Amino acid sequence: MANEKKNLLIKNAAVVGPESFTGDIRITNGVITAIGTDLTVPVGTPTIDAAGQTVFPGLVDVHVHFRDPGQTDKETIATGSRAAAHGGFTTVVAMPNVTPVPDEEEKIAAQLAKNAAESVVHTRQWAPITDGLRSDQLVNDAAFKRLGVLGFSNDGVGVQHARTMMAAMAAARAVDAPLAAHIEDESLRADGVMNAGPVADQLGLPGMPNQTESSQLARDLDLAAATGVHYHACHISTRQSVALIRQAKAAGVHVTAEVTPHHLLLEDSDITGDDPNFKMNPPLRSHADRLAVIAGLLDGTLDMVATDHAPHTVADKGGTMRTAAFGIVGLETAFPLLYTRFVRTGQMTLPQLIARMSTIPASAFGLPAGHVQVGGPADLTIMDLNTPYTIDPATWFSKGKNSPFIGEQVYGRTVATIVSGALVYAAAQKEGR
Template sequence: MTTVIQNVAVPTLAYTGDILIANGRFAAFGQHLNGDTIIDGTGLTALPGFVDVHVHFREPGFTAKETIATGAAAAAHGGYTTVVAMPNVNPVPDNVADFVDITKRNAAVPIHVKQWAAITKGRTSTQSVDMAALKAAGAFGFSNDGNGVQDAATMAAAMTAAQHLNLPIAAHIEDEGLMQHGVVNAGKLAKKLNLPGIPNVAESAQLARDLELAAATNVHYHACHISTKESVALIRAAKAAGVHVTAEVTPHHLLLDETDIHADDPAFKMNPPLRSRADHLALIEGLADGTLDMIATDHAPHTAADKTGSMATAAFGIVGLETAFSLLYTQFVTTKMFTLAQLVNWLSSAPATAFGLPAGKLIVGAPADVTLVDLNRQGTIDDHTWLSKGHNSPFIGRPYTGAVVKTIASGQVAWTE
């Protein structure tokens, strides 16, 4: 069975024409190609399927918030063909049996869902997992996301073990003692709303520790959801010194800062919090100059009940898979701040390259993961169209230009409008 996408713009190859897919892989790029199934790409643009190394699908244990099926559907709706799920579920995938159970569930959806295993037992302890066994079971790498690893010796041992296995450590960077139960950025906003604040140093102090440990162990250290100017500076210096560090930034930290919060609104509660304008601009600069390698959504769905009331008590997190491309394209590409090629790199090629994934390229022989977008489509963010169970987002009602219209993973349509 073959499929041809006809008359589609392919900016990464600088031509408009046809794409032939056979046996789940790209077979040819050219003109007047023939296939068993025809997809009309007139007026559309073909991009490498998006890759997100940081999502929360909540299954098992929290399926009222999301399931692997609904999360994968949301990802496909947003143009993502490969995602990597975090391990803050119940039971935690800190052993082979529970890890294999999750990977079987991940395999049942129409996109590629990889899985992080926990760094420590229960994700918050200091007891090491059997990393070698989890690698043999298919672990993408190790993370305690949702909590920072508080004990330096625990992190050092984990980095040493992961490096020996040639697998990455992904860090939720947060010193809980310095966080002091904060819920918004420390400073004027916290005082205005009379809410406890999270200082920048809660992130940067632990990041500084981790970068020193990464230098000592030579592990691939991945810094999750960077939010402060101090963190950007630390990562820039570490890269210059040869530390094997990659870093991600979220769409919401690129699109918003604390000045966008005008009331005690749980839709804006996320961890790390929206920071100052200076932090926000440092993130954009860090992405532009390569200090920050990629954009990852940190898609964090919650029930409506989880996100009601005050930011003091509501859950941290927002959804992002279904809105990321449209919002980022509108904010950065239509304004000519960045090019489409840059955005595609951060959403697809860069994460694939950083983690050695067979994704992010439209070339013959590669897996046929492709996202078709209408760059002229205009609308407003409408959560009634979402496939995620989570509707927790401050972007609902925001206008956009550019939309995903079809997502193909391994040659099969994973979502179409």
């Protein structure tokens, strides 16, 4: 669906991003063909008047879970991609922890075809690193890369054996593909359900120490230096990890890193009871850790924001912190939360936020996104940044309603999302549902 290219004229666009200007944007066959004033188009071409609103390059999320095939009670490509469009995202990259895991050529080819047929945004695909995610048998990287995967990840499962990880890095490097790591030493995690520390002790819940993440990250960075792979560190959450990545970048290691909105905005002290909506992996960390990941995002140690959108059924997130599934949804709340908490408070400028949610992730992974310029793809987001509203899961397209941010007042409502010139989300669509 997202491959359908359209013609469109956007009038009075106040564009913010790497290219900032005010004017009209003419789109022909899915490409921006002119930027200027008083542009004309053939009669019958759809027109959007963006006066009073803000236009920026479509958001890019390199870490989402669409659960399709095999877990479609949680999400589908259709619902997940519509949630992405509702959140202002025009490009996402889906993780391979679906059922069955697409660890053979026929399976990954089917997954890519399904993404193309059923997504309303550009949905790229991570292939698994190993068969079934938990084995030590590598997939056929060369064949998968030829089919069109972006790179390789076992997200949801940390690669436990160093020998397997080093071989996987060498294989990914050989085909010039990135490797994205879920960083977790399972022997240190044990039965932990939240951050280890005083809050877990007070609640009587088993904790996961910071070293669950940082010790395996240290291993991986050493292996990445040896192999030369583009190593991408998923959902960084600890101050130790930020320091390790900063050191590795200074040493010339090809490492990029992401941080989620929830690790930027919440900490373990926000968990005041046994509430599964606060259960995610990695867990919400301490105040010092949260400050460290914010500082890391601002200084470029952590390159980008990624949601780790993880929808679950009500039953999966029911019960207690001990029994509920890990993860929260994020596609429909990420931009408004970060805009409200960081931009409106002066901790970050709007161009800085757009860079970390669009231009930088696109550049890091060679995706044709992140800019508004003649000759570029017409993947755009139009936002109302001035009208407050309350986060309400009844307005979401995602099947998942699992979020600790429900009820918060935010700014940054998506007015329209345009993919290849096609209007894939408009506010009126949701109102009419």
